[in-house]
Amino acid sequence: MSRSRYSRVAGVAVHLPEDSLTTPRLEDLLAERNPGVQVPRGLIERHSGVRRRHVAPPESMASDLAVAAARRLLRQTGHAPPSLDLIIYAGVSGDAVEPATGHMVAAKLGANCPVFDVRDACNSVLRAIHLADALITGGYHRTVLIACGEVVTAGIQWRLESQEDFEPAIPSYTVSDSGTALLLESSATPGVLGDRFGANSAYWESSIMPFVRDPLGGFGAGPFAIDPVSLAIGVQKLDLSVLRQPLAERGLGWEDMAVVCVHQPSLAALHWLCELIELPPGKAEVTIADHGNLAASTLPMQLRSAEEAGRLKRGDLVALVGVASGLSSGTVLLRW
Secondary structure, eight states, X not given: OOOOOEEEEEEEEEEOOSOEEEHHHHXXXXXXXXXTSOOOTTHHHHHHOOOEEEOOOTTOOHHHHHHHHHHHHHHHHTXXXXXXXXXXXXXXXXXXXXXXXXXXXXXXXXXXXXXXXXXXXXXXXXXXXXXXXXXXXXXXXXXXXXXXXXXGGGGOOOOOSSGGGHHHHGGGGSBOOEEEEEEEEEESSOXXXXXXXXXXXXXXXXXXXXXXXXXXXXXXXXOOEEOHHHHHHHHHHSOGGGGTHHHHTTTOOGXXXXXXXXXXXXXXXXXXXXXXXXXXXXXXXXOHHHHOBOGGGHHHHHHHHXXXXXXXXXXXXXXXXXXXXXXEEEEEEEEO
């Protein structure tokens, strides 16, 4: 295949499950299921800013949500599954430990191209864009689908042993299910302008959903756990200048972006990160309140939200910024 010089994002699509759960209703359900625990009303929203989250049907797999978004995207962009050169599945959720969830996505779409999975917690889509751009500009592929499905509400901690269990469980009450998809294709003009990534892996234990062994010898996902003090220290020890570097290298600043999409596990975390990287809060596309923590789907969701609202138009500059469990950080700079 001939070498291609540039790649661009041809489109983005989102699939949100029909069912949703407001925070007051979630608190009602917690109180019903834990009669011995006093559920503090309003604390979840005060801690996180989340008013509502999307909930997939119990039988839904991560690939189902990813495929629903991908089908919508392919219709929007005029592509058919046989035209895809590569599928990258990028999400926190997956259908199986083995094989790659990308195979399930391809089979359900009817695609015959190679596939692989990318996992970097909530920065998975950022890393997939970086890889897709490298493969397109390197001449290996011309059309790459990035698909993400998140069924993270399955990890909500519904059972509480005591009052002390409530506050540590709040991160599980913020999560939301979704499917998102991005299509990258070769282009005569630059679309993916640059990216930079960093990590502070010494603090990986500050935010973790571990594998645990069950009594029969199998493995499953354990409860999501956050050490807020360790996490805050780890984030502050990240080289946060990395997040501005793709802009600075081109003589740009946050003010030159039409929109800045920032991963947001909570509203407080978003405001704190904006302060750390000197990003004016009004530049950030906020989705956490009405859509919850969408995990790796967050950034594609923000792109689609900004596009639908008219805040993001073709030709605009947009930055995708992520800080995720690991700890990992990164920014991708796009010409939309």
